[in-house]
Every structure is written in structure tokens, then in C-alpha cells.
Amino acid sequence: MGRQPPVLRLFSKAVGGACATMLAVSLLVYLTLEFNGADVAAKVLGPFSAPDQRYAWMREHGYLEPLVLRYLRWLANFVAGNWGTSTYYKEDILALVAPRLASSSILAAGALIVIVPFSIVLGVISGVSEGSALDRAVSSAAILATSLPEFASAALLTALLVFWLNWLPGTSTMSTGFSWRELVLPIAVLSLSSAGYIARITRASIIDVMASPFVHTARMKGCSWRRVVLRHALRHALIAPVTLVLLQIPWILSNVVIVEVFFAYKGLGTLLYEASLNSDIRLIEACSMVSVIAVVSTQVLADVIHGRLNPRIAPWADDALRSRA
């Protein structure tokens, strides 16, 4: 076993990688949306604007300068927190994005709070009783949950719980202040597919561990079944699911867009969506950069946690160590 480097160094290495990724992401986003200055002018001023009007706008906003210079200035402004003004909302983008990000975080955090206990408990229960009626029921429910696309499960749950049973509100605009009841459906929809997926992984992981020699040894030494599951098997079986929960965050952030649009929830997803419908280029850039920052920082966290849980496959382990994993 190689000497494990201190956490701080691991962390700084992961952060360095994340910064390189963010730099590349910013370049990709900028090039995709603003490669052609004339297109940007056409989008901002609308399809019926005159050519000299567009030219004047481009000159005023610095779009006649070389691409490299434009990109670097945009990047410097972005890093400095000067994100510009939204062309549709006519507001400062940073002030627009911040509360929306907070609302989306509530949704994502709520989903994680539901996903983790549900999926892990169900996965463990179904894994230790492999082949039983309970296992089959849980596995079927899990595969059904992962197969329902968010927009379909949102529509079906709304039809059932809002229109038919009349239990919950069908939109989550929060127009009359914060309301827990309006959060139930979005969080349920958001949790469904990830919970099913993690339950399936946990189940497979438990089944794998329960068949391994050390569990047999523990059983043969007279350890109670309960103790074997809780003390011996779980610790090994949870490595994969715990990391996967963090790796689910990009997936959740992607589905947040659908869920927010469906329930008219005022979060980052609807902001990005409205920005896209209104060709609000700077706002799209800001929203996508923020969501990528969220993803990249959770990946750093996932790397560090996974490395602590299982040193053999940590990104900083040398190849000899990793090949034994």
C-alpha cells in the first residue's frame, strides 16, 4: 500500500482539475452561443431588425472585436461576478440567478433527502431476501420508477393526486408565499427515477457482498444474521451507492428543468428555459455555467469521499494499487 497523501493535497488536486474543466466548459458555452456576433445581434434585436441597426448594436457591445478578446473579457467579467444584464428581464443577471438557484437547491436537496433513505433501505431489504416476493415487488417497482420519464410521471401523478383525488396543488408557483404542500409533487417526481436506480444498485451490491467469503466466515463463526447484515455486509455494500448518490446530482439537475417547467416552479431550470425561449444569450450562459459549477463541485466531493471509502480506486492511487481493485 502506498502512503496516502493528506486530504488537503487530494482536495487541491481535485479542485485544480475542476477548474480546468470549468475553463473548458466556459469556452464551449461561449463558442456555442456567441461564435458569430451577427447571430447574437439578430437574436437580441429580433428577426425583423435592420442590418445597420444590428451593426450599430454589435459596435456598441464590442462584437466587432476578435473572438478571443471577446471571450476573455466575458470570462473576466464572469469571474468578477459581473454577469451583465438580461435582455428579456432587463435585470442584473446575478441578482436574477441567485434566488432561483436557492429555490432549485431546495428542490434538489429535498429530492436527495427522500432518495437516500428510501432507496438504500428498500435496496438492502430486497437484496438480503433475494428472490422472495418482497424482493420481486421492490425490484419491479424500482425498474418501473427508473423507466418513467419525468414529464410522464409528473403528468400521471398530477392526474392521480391533483385532478382525481384532489389532495395536492397542481402547480408550485409559490405565489402566495412558501408552501410545503406545493413542494410535495415536484420532489416526488424528481426522486422517483433516481430512487429506483439507487435501490437497484444497492440491491445488486448487497447480493454481491452477501455471497462473498467473509460473510460466510462471519456466519459460520456464529454471528447472528442480523449482525452479519448490519455490521459486516452493509459497510462494504454501501460504497457504490453512496458515491452514486453524488453522481446522481447531474441527473437530478437535468430533471429539475423538466419538473420546474411542469409545475411552474420558479427555479434555475425555468429561468434557463425561459432564457432559451427568449434567446436571452447572457442569461443562458449564466444559468448553464452555474449548473455546471454545481455538478463539478459535487464531482470533487464524490471523488474525495469515494477515495476515503475505498482507497484502491481513488483517482490519486497509483496504477499498481488500482489494478488490484
Add this chain to the structure above:
Amino acid sequence: MKCRRHSQRQTSVSALCGAAAVIGWLLVAILADLLAPLDPLKSMTPLALPGATGEGGVTFWLGTDLLGRDILSRLIYGTRTVVVLSAVATLSAYVLGVGAGLFAGYVRGFADTALSFLANVMLSFPVLVLYIVVITAIGSSATNVVLAIAFGSAPVIFRVTRALTIDISKRDFVTVAIGLGEARWRILASDILPNAAGPLTADMCLRFGYSAVAVGALGFLGLGPPPPTPDWGSMISDGRGLAIVYPHLIVFPCLAISSLMLAMSLVADGLHQLSLAR
């Protein structure tokens, strides 16, 4: 052990059901012209309930939408939109991802580092955010939906192929082929690709399902093929406002996309079990 055998049989039964459903949907897509009872674009009686009869004695088996278009016919033609777009997108993603993955995994060095970094960068986007950025830049059309989904799913396929290629290149038969002086493209095409094909095809079914969901999601967001093209996602988003009174507007397209995705995951699950059993 009895339990395990039982659950395996369970898996193969459900995989067969899934395969039957996938083939069923494919047939619906191919035979849409024969199966659809009415013109999917023609306006007739608006908001007819399922089973209602319209002018000239036509029956709307699943009702009609706000513009009076027959939902069953739109569903059947929508199958074609979803299946064709997702199949083309998945295949293009595979061509792109497998090509780049084979190259990077075999050549290694700078090309590998650069391609892997690019894949990492693309994977750090929440996938729908990537689609929205790309489609805002290039406009919403059927072709652009395919392009966005192909580029969005290629990085994962690239990663899998690259890892498989690195693993297979270390085997003896590749060393022998190199020693015999075979051309690099020949080694990739006839030694490495056939050995990587198994795991890649098992994954393909699931990817096809994801692409179908992505087509539906983009249609739902109004970023898919422009109206009046029938597609399941836009049928759901169009009917959403009226669903409180007319649930048939959204329930049928929801069931359609869910059953297609469920069938795909059952088949993928079965293929996965099969590859484990070998």
C-alpha cells in the same frame, strides 16, 4: 440456489415481454400509414372524449385534442417521430463514441488525454442543460434534436469503448497482430472491435431508451420538431392545461413513452443478465 434460478427465469420472461413491446412499437412506427385510422393533422371535432363519434361516422378511439385532431392517429404517427429520431441519434452517438473511443484507447498519448478531457467536460453538463444550450444556438428542428442528443450521449459511449479498448489491447492476440505487422485500422476493426461489441450492444438498448426519453423531453419543452409534427412530448405539454377536465389528452402519450422506456430497460436488463451468465 433455487431462488436464484427462479429470479433468472423471471428476468428472461420480463426481457421477452420487453422485447415484444419494443418490436410492437417498431412495427407501429413502420406501419403508421396503415394503422392510423385518421389523418393526424386534420382538425375535426375538438376535445372529443375517447370512443366518441365524429362527423361522417368516424370513431375517435382515444378522443381528440384541442384542435380536434385524432389522438390515436397522432400517437401512432408520433411513434414514428420518436423512434426514428432516437434511433438515428443513438446510432450517430455510437459511431462517434465508438470511433473516438477505439482511437483514443488504442493510440493513447496526447490524443487520448485530449479526447478524455473533452468527454469529461461534456459530461459535466446536466444533459438537458447541454441540449438547451445547443438547441438555442442552432435552432429547434428534427435534425438539430438528433445532433444535440448524439453529441450529448457520445461521451459516455466514448468512455466505455475506451476502457474496453485499453483492456483488450493488452491481450496476447493483439500483441501477435502487432508483431505480424497488421495495419492499425485492421487491428482496431477485426481484433478489438468484435471483442468490445458484446458489452457495447447490451448497453445500446438502454441508450436507445434514453434517447427516446430525451426526444420526448425536448418535445415537451417545445424544443423538439416544430408543430404540427405529432410527437409524444409535445402532445403532453399541449394537453397539460386542459388535463383537469380532459385527462385523456395527456394520459395516453404518457403511457406510450413510459411503456417504450420500460420495455427498453427490461430488454437491457435481460441482455445484462445474459452477459453475466456467460
